[in-house]
Amino acid sequence: MGLSSEPAQRTTWRTVRRFRRASGDGLSFVPFGLLPLLGLGLLTLIAWTSFAPHSVEAVARSAAEATVADAGADWAAVQVSGQWVTVTGTPATPEAGQRLLNDIRNARAPTWLGQARAVTHVTGKFGGASATAGQANVADGLSAAEKIPEFLFRLSGSKLTLDGRVPDIATRDALLNAANTDRPAHIDEVESQLETIGTGTPKGFLETALRGITVLKQCDSGTASFTAMRFNLRCALPESDAERVRTLATSSLPYGSVGDIEILAQEVVESCEQELAHLLEASHIEFDPGSDRITSSKAALLDLLARAATDCPGRFRVEGHTDNTGSIALNEDLSRRRAEAVRAALIQRGVAPSRVIATGFGPGQPVGDNATEEGRALNRRIEIRIVRADE
Incomplete structure (x- = not known):
């Protein structure tokens, strides 16, 4: 969560009271000459998701915990909410506590775009003699931007x-x-x-x-x-x-x-999710075996999903799921890539990129019995949910 010294003047709001079920049209026509440009756009969208909202907290937590471990600060415990990190414990000296806060604040984490700063807000809640002295030095350890209240x-x-x-x-x-x-x-x-x-x-x-x-x-x-x-x-x-x-x-x-x-x-959110679930139950999104390529026969379904999403409020999470065949790591990666492919398809059909995130859950949330072929088929699925207001 970055800071800017200049206020933005844009005001947006959305209250949706109803939605419609769109009827299906034919397959979208894409000139083959545009395919290279679409491919480049897809790569850009994938890069943008490297710090997507659903992964920010995990990256910040990993960076903070790695910094604590590297510093040998076994006195420190880390709590994370988004990119906001709170460090609790009793350091040997106020200076030791402040050094750890500064190290966490400057910690970098790997993303697809290279090394990036993972933590934007660091709070120290220290016990013992360091508590008062550490608090007195908080402002001195902040940049000019971080001295702006938030x-x-x-x-x-x-x-x-x-x-x-x-x-x-x-x-x-x-x-x-x-x-x-x-x-x-x-x-x-x-x-x-x-x-x-x-x-x-x-x-x-x-x-x-x-x-x-x-x-x-x-x-x-x-x-x-x-x-x-x-x-x-x-x-x-x-x-x-x-x-x-x-x-x-x-x-x-x-x-x-x-x-x-x-x-x-709430009534609109529930109705919209029911509509999206109905569309996905009537005709599943299918992929080529072992890949994230959506089968061409599902273009009409994606058209309907994009139209339903446009009529609904808020942001959406495309959730990818797999069966338990193969390793957990490979399945988690495949489910994420499939969710990102659906996200890209919805964006191509007019859904604003800022309204859609993608998450892969691998085999961790089965709805069928993985001991049977029918159950495994049920578990290989895409779900689309509205991101809740407190997420």
Whole structure:
């Protein structure tokens, strides 16, 4: 999650109340002369997925844990949420704790595009004598961009988690108090992972952060974030409440600008997933044996899936699954490549690239008995789901 010193002015929102089942058309026509260009575009799309949302946290965790191991810091424990890393424990000295934070902050991880920075936010919660001294030095260890306050609030299940960088203890306490005050019945627990960075409080930042808490408490699940000077929201709730919450979320801010506001009406999400599942049950996406090449006979099905996806809200996850024949590693790789092939096919048919991610699960989520040919055939499948607001 990068930072920018200039606010973006774009505001987008989507509330979808209905969808239609599209009728099938004939196969799409692609001039053979365009195939090299399409191939180049597919390679670019695959490269873009090297740090896709579904893999960011795993890469950050791996980089942070490897850094801790290389430093021999057996006193340190790592917690990861997205690219936000929290290090807990009792270092021998404040300097040792700060060195580890800096090393994790600068850790690089391999991607298909080469070495890239995997962690963007590092918090140290140290015990013992290092706690006070370590906190005093936090701001000194940050770059200019990292001294800009940010937040990521997440409501998942019955737990509201406050994460991010805030200017001072007073701001942190005000946010925690707001989260606990007039807490709705569906929120049982509030957890604070907020880091105070010892910088001056920008005028209006607290009010913007309070907006995030106020809106998120009205969702059944979701995330509210402020990064790169933009306020973003993903919120799942009953359709009857969608317009009211959207109006609150998109009203002008005292600090920063309104970014992406995504309201996921639960009734619409459920109906859309049922429609996608119906299409995939009626006619499975098939591949050439052992490969990620989609059989040409499935072009019409992909047309229908793309049209249904266009009518649905939010982002989609194309999920690839295999049977248990062969090694787990090979099956996981094959399922990922097949999911990416379907993603590319949907994008080719007009679905925005930012709305589709791909994940391979290998043989780990069977729906049939792998001891029978019929069961193995059921397990070799593609599923398409809407990414939930709290993911």
